[in-house]
Amino acid sequence: MSGMSPRKSVVEAAATRTRIIERALTLGSVDGLEGLTIGHLATDLGMSKAGVIGHFGTKEALQLAVVDEAVERFRLRVPGHALGARPGIERLTRAFEEWIDYMTGDEEHRGCFLTSVAMEYDERPGPIRDAILTALSRWSDYVTAELNEAVKAGELPHNTDVPQLTFELGGIALAVQQAILLTRDPTAATRGRQAIHRLLDHTNTHGGD
Amino acid sequence: MSGMSPRKSVVEAAATRTRIIERALTLGSVDGLEGLTIGHLATDLGMSKAGVIGHFGTKEALQLAVVDEAVERFRLRVPGHALGARPGIERLTRAFEEWIDYMTGDEEHRGCFLTSVAMEYDERPGPIRDAILTALSRWSDYVTAELNEAVKAGELPHNTDVPQLTFELGGIALAVQQAILLTRDPTAATRGRQAIHRLLDHTNTHGGD
DNA sequence: ATCTTAAGCTGACGATCGTTCTCTAAAGAC
DNA sequence: GTCTTTAGAGAACGATCGTCAGCTTAAGAT
Numbered sequence: 001m002s003g004m005s006p007r008k009s010v011v012e013a014a015a016t017r018t019r020i021i022e023r024a025l026t027l028g029s030v031d032g033l034e035g036l037t038i039g040h041l042a043t044d045l046g047m048s049k050a051g052v053i054g055h056f057g058t059k060e061a062l063q064l065a066v067v068d069e070a071v072e073r074f075r076l077r078v079p080g081h082a083l084g085a086r087p088g089i090e091r092l093t094r095a096f097e098e099w100i101d102y103m104t105g106d107e108e109h110r111g112c113f114l115t116s117v118a119m120e121y122d123e124r125p126g127p128i129r130d131a132i133l134t135a136l137s138r139w140s141d142y143v144t145a146e147l148n149e150a151v152k153a154g155e156l157p158h159n160t161d162v163p164q165l166t167f168e169l170g171g172i173a174l175a176v177q178q179a180i181l182l183t184r185d186p187t188a189a190t191r192g193r194q195a196i197h198r199l200l201d202h203t204n205t206h207g208g209d
Numbered sequence: 210m211s212g213m214s215p216r217k218s219v220v221e222a223a224a225t226r227t228r229i230i231e232r233a234l235t236l237g238s239v240d241g242l243e244g245l246t247i248g249h250l251a252t253d254l255g256m257s258k259a260g261v262i263g264h265f266g267t268k269e270a271l272q273l274a275v276v277d278e279a280v281e282r283f284r285l286r287v288p289g290h291a292l293g294a295r296p297g298i299e300r301l302t303r304a305f306e307e308w309i310d311y312m313t314g315d316e317e318h319r320g321c322f323l324t325s326v327a328m329e330y331d332e333r334p335g336p337i338r339d340a341i342l343t344a345l346s347r348w349s350d351y352v353t354a355e356l357n358e359a360v361k362a363g364e365l366p367h368n369t370d371v372p373q374l375t376f377e378l379g380g381i382a383l384a385v386q387q388a389i390l391l392t393r394d395p396t397a398a399t400r401g402r403q404a405i406h407r408l409l410d411h412t413n414t415h416g417g418d
Numbered sequence: 419a420t421c422t423t424a425a426g427c428t429g430a431c432g433a434t435c436g437t438t439c440t441c442t443a444a445a446g447a448c
Numbered sequence: 449g450t451c452t453t454t455a456g457a458g459a460a461c462g463a464t465c466g467t468c469a470g471c472t473t474a475a476g477a478t
Contacts, residue, residue: 012455049437171377181332222425257428263424263428311460
C-alpha cells in the first residue's frame with residue numbers, strides 16, 4: 001500500500017479546483033479568509049497540501065480565486081434574480097430582498113461571504129482588498145443607476161439624494177448581516193425588508209419641502 | 210552584553226500592561242484580534258515574548274483584556290459624552306454623533322475597534338464572542354431605553370417601532386464604519402449624521418397612518 | 419540588612435504555517 | 449503502440465506560532 005490514487009484528467013482536475021474553492025468558502029466564512037489554512041483545507045478534502053496549493057500556486061492566489069467565486073455567485077444570485085423586474089424601484093427592491101434571503105441562508109450556510117471579507121480586509125492593503133473594492137464599487141454603481149432610473153420615472157422625488165440613499169441601503173444590509181450572524185436575531189430578515197421598503201416605497205414622504 | 214534591563218516595580222508593571230494593551234489595540238485593528246501575534250507585539254514593544262504573555266498568561270486572556278479595554282473606552286467616549294444631554298432624542302443624537310466622530314478618528318487611528326471585532330467573531334464561539342455580545346447587548350439596551358424615553362416624552366410618535374429603529378440606527382453606524390475604513394469616503398461622517406437625524410428628528414413623518 | 423516577590427529576558431519545546439522539491443501514475447496526443 | 453503532460457502524494461524546508469522552564473535583578477516588606 002504505497003501510492004494512493006493520483007487520478008487526474010483535465011476535467012477531473014477542474015472539478016477538484018471547484019471542490020477546493022467550495023470548501024474554502026465554507027471554512028473562510030467561519031475563520032475568515034486570512035484564517036484559511038492550506039493544511040486544514042487539505043485535511044478536510046482528504047488531499048495533500050501540495051495537491052491543494054498546486055491548483056493555485058500561492059495561498060494569496062487561492063484567496064483571490066475564492067473572492068472571485070464569491071463575487072460571481074453574488075452577481076448571479078442577487079442582481080441576476082432581479083433581472084426580470086422593471087428597472088427602478090421594483091428591480092432594486094427585488095435585488096435587496098434577494099440579498100436578504102441570500103444572507104438568511106439555510107442551516108449549513110448563513111451570511112454574505114463578501115460582506116464578511118470586506119470588513120476583514122478594510123485595513124489590509126493588497127490585491128484581495130482591491131478585488132473587494134472593485135466588486136463593491138460595481139454594486140454601488142448598480143444601486144445608483146437603479147435609483148437614478150427611479151427618480152427619472154417619478155418613483156422617487158426629483159430632489160432625492162441618491163448617494164445618501166445608496167449609503168443608507170448599504171447600512172441596512174450590514175445590519176442584517178450582523179443580526180443574522182452575531183446576535184442570531186430571527187427577526188433580522190423582517191427588519192431588513194421593512195427598512196428597505198421604508199426607504200424605497202413611494203409613500204416615502206421625504207420631507208415635503 | 211548579557212542581561213538587558215529587568216525593571217519592574219508594581220506601578221511600572223501596570224504601566225507595561227497598559228502599554229501592551231494599547232499596542233494590541235493598534236495592531237489588532239489592522240490584522241484583526243485573531244491576527245494578533247505575541248512575537249509581533251513583543252518586537253514592536255521592544256520586549257520578549259515571555260515578557261508580553263507573562264502579564265496575561267494566555268493569548269486568549271490578552272485578547273479578552275484588549276476587548277475589555279475597548280469596551281471601557283467606548284463607554285467613556287460615547288455614552289459618557291452624551292451624559293450631559295437631556296434624556297431621549299437629544300442624548301441619543303449626541304451619542305451617535307460622538308460615535309461617528311470616534312470612528313472618524315485622526316490620522317493614526319480610524320474606525321471603531323469593537324465593530325471590527327464584532328464582525329470578526331460573529332461565527333467564532335468562545336469567550337471573546339461572548340464578551341462582544343454582552344457589550345453589544347448593553348449598547349442595544351441603552352439605545353432602546355433612550356428611544357422609549359423619547360416616545361414617552363412625545364419626541365417620537367407613540368406608535369414608533371423601537372426595536373426596528375434600534376436596528377436601523379445600528380445599520381447607519383456599520384455603514385459609516387465601512388465607508389471610513391474600506392472605501393475611505395470622506396463624506397462618511399456627513400452621510401452618517403444626516404441619516405441619524407432623518408431617523409431621530411421630530412420632523413420625521415413616520416407614515417401618518 | 420535580609421528575605422521574598424515578581425517583572426522581564428533567554429532559550430527551548432512541539433506544532434503548524436506556506437512553499438518547494440521529488441516521484442507516481444494516469445490522461446491525452448501522436 | 450510510445451511519448452509528453454500533469455494531477456496529486458509524500459516528505460522535507462525554514463519560519464513562526466503559543467507556551468513554558470529557568471534565570472536575573474530590582475522592588476517592597478520585615
